[in-house]
Amino acid sequence: MRQPDIEIYLKDADYQAVSAWLEAALGPCTPWQRKGQTYKCQAGDVPVTWLPNAVGKWHSLYLESATTPWEDDLACARAAHAALGVQIRCAPGSWDESQSEEDADRWIRIDTDGESEIIWRTG
Template structure:
């Protein structure tokens, strides 16, 4: 069984907020918008805060569950479900890590495959 992370954050290539919202509605019983700014949409999902951020300077959107009250134990579990549902490239942490850790701590899910990679290189 995989370790349960305190929060979950995944990155999606060229994903629109509406796509992610539609997906969230299939995963949770209640999704309601709380705040909407040019770069950030914040939702309550089953009463818990979900922060979705679109960084307009990059190609990736970040989906962040600030508190992990989700059905997934970790980023990779969530990333797998998202990738299968949306067919978008997903990048996420593949293990609990600290800044002093060395080696690839990321997994890229693309075209149905999982590849470890180092985002810094």
């Protein structure tokens, strides 16, 4: 089932490289606009938010649309890792408040060693 939005976390990636990848995948990017700690742009028809150091050295990339080429966070994370060569983390699926806190700490890590499920306490 297609997710209504996408969020992945990237380690040691800069937004210029991310911009180039988004432009190739989604279409032309508008210039990044800084709003407080976040940066926003539009890639094709997709509103994008970049939050540097959202969790330590991890940067959050949030795509606010169901009309991306990726069905879910994991598909996007795989594509980002392939394009950028950095470690990516994403939720294994949608999570909502009715699920346990422990489920919120389950993440998929994608790096040069492949994919693995990890416990990542972000809160």
